[in-house]
Amino acid sequence: MEQSEESAPESGPGEVNPVFFQQLRELDIPEEAAKQALLRTRNVSAEEAAMYYFHRLENEEESDEDLWFKMVFVVNMELSMGVGKVAAQVGHAAVGLYQALQEKNSWREMAWKWDQAGAKKIVLQGTNTAHLLELQALAMSLNLPTYLVQDAGCTEVEAGSHTVLAVMGEEEMVNNVTGSLKLL
Structure with a gap:
């Protein structure tokens, strides 16, 4: 998952970085979840998005979706x-x-x-x-x-x-x- 920001293709607001997206898909992260993880982590890296996804998965039962x-x-x-x-x-x-x-x-x-x-x-x-x-x-x-x-x-x-x-x-x-x- 090593991908430096310099060599990663640019992605605009609301778009996912295609290289990072592919790396997440290779980890068997569902397509929509991979997109959401990248958007929520602002396309920083595949590693950051994967950490976000797995953290959310671990804490699903303690969901705080209703918190503001x-x-x-x-x-x-x-x-x-x-x-x-x-x-x-x-x-x-x-x-x-x-x-x-x-x-x-x-x-x-x-x-x-x-x-x-x-x-x-x-x-x-x-x-x-x-x-x-x-x-x-x-x-x-x-x-x-x-x-x-x-x-x-x-x-x-x-x-x-x-x-x-x-x-x-x-x-x-x-x-x-x-x-x-x-x-x-």
């Missing part, structure tokens, strides 16, 4: 950022959290499920820096992925200011952290 996932952004309202600044900081939080999600297999799988279910995103109001840090600690204690944005200080707020906390996970778990907060 969401990404929540908690904005530090004490900083009085303008609308454009808040939008940029939420963007930083989304990218940072999504990059963090790539670090663990279980988090990558969560990201795929979240993406397939519509990629729900909510923006909420946080009180201040201490509040964001408290929410982050609670989320981490529940093993939820988080990302806390620290501003560079080039425009509206001081360098190092904590502007937005991003949290992701199964909806009920995330609600344990942010469920009492108001929408922005």
